[in-house]
Amino acid sequence: MHGPGDIVSDHRRHGDERACGQEAGFDGRAERLVGDAIRCWLEGYETGNINSWEKGWRLFSLDLGSERARSVVTELACWVRAVTSIAARRVEYRSSRDEARGFCADEMLAIRMIAAGQHNAIGTMRRCGRYLTGVTDTSSIEVATRRLAGALDAAGVHLRPEQIQCHVNCANAGMPQTAGSSSWRSR
Numbered sequence: 001m002h003g004p005g006d007i008v009s010d011h012r013r014h015g016d017e018r019a020c021g022q023e024a025g026f027d028g029r030a031e032r033l034v035g036d037a038i039r040c041w042l043e044g045y046e047t048g049n050i051n052s053w054e055k056g057w058r059l060f061s062l063d064l065g066s067e068r069a070r071s072v073v074t075e076l077a078c079w080v081r082a083v084t085s086i087a088a089r090r091v092e093y094r095s096s097r098d099e100a101r102g103f104c105a106d107e108m109l110a111i112r113m114i115a116a117g118q119h120n121a122i123g124t125m126r127r128c129g130r131y132l133t134g135v136t137d138t139s140s141i142e143v144a145t146r147r148l149a150g151a152l153d154a155a156g157v158h159l160r161p162e163q164i165q166c167h168v169n170c171a172n173a174g175m176p177q178t179a180g181s182s183s184w185r186s187r
Helices: 029-047 050-064 066-086 105-118 122-133 139-154
Strands: none
Touching (some): 029 050, 029 105, 050 066, 066 139, 105 122, 105 139
């Protein structure tokens, strides 16, 4: 199924059998690579600091090589731009200097959304998009998510399907469950 050199998440080797939504569930190699790069790209997009983007580029280029990393980073940049441009709220992330720390709720939602895109779980991808952005119409980011998921697949970075089997609220406790909630806004 996967080729030589592919980055495949395998949580079993870490002995991680805890409930979904806990940060430890996002510690596979593929999840760590994608999550750390998302963190760098969000930070760079928000601050305009090119060092954050360069760090994100290095993460992929060291693991994948420059050629395979190029399309992934291009799609990642498009995905971050799409998400932040429609978001009704700030998408949270931890500083890229906090590599040793786990992912925050929004970072876990982003990883889950991209995993759903890789595994064609459209309902989960849409729910993650809604929770992540606070808007109900996420069609523009669904396209960007599928493109990023495809680029990751082509580069051999495979997020595990278990990411999409958990209910979205495990990763983002306290977020609204319905579009009628006061913190949701349609665009």
